[in-house]
Amino acid sequence: MTPEIVAWLAQDGITNGAIYALLALALLLVFTVTRVIFVPQGEFIAYAALSLALMESGRVPGTIYILLAGGALAAAMEVASAVRQHALARLPRILALYVVLPAAVAGAVWWAVPRNLAQWAQVLLVLAMVVPLGPIMYRVAYQPLASASVLVLFIVSMAVHYVMMGLSLVFFGGEGLRSRPFSDGQFQLGVLNVSAQSLWVVAASLVLIAALWFLFERSIYGKALRATAVNRVGARLVGIPANLMGQLSFLLAAFIGAVSGILISPITTLYYDTGFIIGLKGFVGAILGGMVSYPLAALGALTVGLLESFASFWASAYKESIVFTLIIPVLVWLSLRSRHVEEEEQE
């Protein structure tokens, strides 16, 4: 192995690792706030990437139907609960959020597709289509069961994942798609030929991570999310609405998933089910970080990216197995450690 190959593999690993790090942060956020293991994270990657590719080829992505139907379902549930609680004053807000907004987005996409807008405008439309699916998913699938056990919520996650993947196959078809790169440039970095798209990926990940940090440290909603994560009862007692925090964490996770999908779709050909395996690697990263700390999760995800890249050089047939095998020693170590923590809490 020559130094050039090491550098090349490292570049590849860091690009993928940056995406895994974003996904790991989103998974950790959702888990600590809502106790949901967010299996459908990968679907947001696929939905965003495939929607963008379809729009670029001049077709209307089926995502808008999913958005309209999901919004209608969430609206129906909200209206039912408003009627039960005699809170009819909430109706206009419910309709605006779950019916008018999705309809407006769908209309904008219809209008935009034949006009072949600039790429940044298409990216914004894709975000507007995919990101609202996060809060809608929380409202429809998770909120009614918000106080259930982690295991029950995990089973819900698996179900949601299969439903979303099935819809993905229906609306996007089985063929792989790729979108245009943001810029075609190549940079010479020492011996390395770095594509502009990899730089986009790394830069966008860093900006997003910084933005998340800023949100958690500086804004009251970010602090409320952290408060809900550290003490659910305390958060209720100061009047932080658990449902709003759940929707907010899903909104952020959907945004991160969608951005990840948009970033990688020019580099990788994505299929309707590719998102899952990418999301799973983010999950491995979060587990390597112990599912508690954001910096450790990001570091864990970067490790996954690098390991995957080097594994694909030495033993490409086993690349996935090597990455997922990494979980076993970590889980053994964590389970030894967490029993100790429980004992401490019981005192």
Add this chain to the structure above:
Amino acid sequence: MSATLEVRELSVCYGKVEALHRASLRVPEGSIVTVIGPNGAGKTTMLGALMGLLPYTGHAEYAGADLADASVEARVARGLCLVPERRELFGELTVEDNLLLGAFQRHTRGDRTVGADTEAVYQRFPRLQERRRQLAGTLSGGERQMLALGRALMAKPRLLLLDEPSLGLAPRFVREIFHIIADLHQTGVSILLVEQNARAALQVADHGYVIETGEIVLEGTARELAANPRVVESYLGGGASA
């Protein structure tokens, strides 16, 4: 005098076990009412039900409106705040952020006076100001109680439910906490105080109830209760001190 809180025949069950049986009580506007009784009598259960953490049967009316359908958030928005026995602080956030989040609903309603209230809390608890950048999890027991009280005050409560504020505190802190409770009363906040430390509770309260095995067995003005032979024997003799 109009009542801030009017509770009639409140019962709470954990499965088949009834932890609170048809309890009725009243907190008049601007007064301190205490509920005393031994461990496990149902005091914490009652506060949990009033705060919306536990389902109950019976009737509870706060500020003239039925509480039955109100969520915990809605109760906080209406000025009903619980300082729980376990404090339930945000251990991994700073003292300052804990206080800030106490005013979460006021922030989201666009209230701009939150900063001034933080200063007021620091004036009341200078110790918290010294530790404002410290994580709440690193505070001592007394400081944690102060922070829990301060965090509840940030919501601008009309009725404070205090669950065992003196529990586990050194006598010096117990005096300080009861001093603060008496002081809060001056600002017009009504207080429902649940305590095992009956002597200290009856000293600050206007009115009191005695609860035993889930039922209210005695009630009267704080002075009457303090003189009642049964109360003296069970709750004021020997053990309790402040």
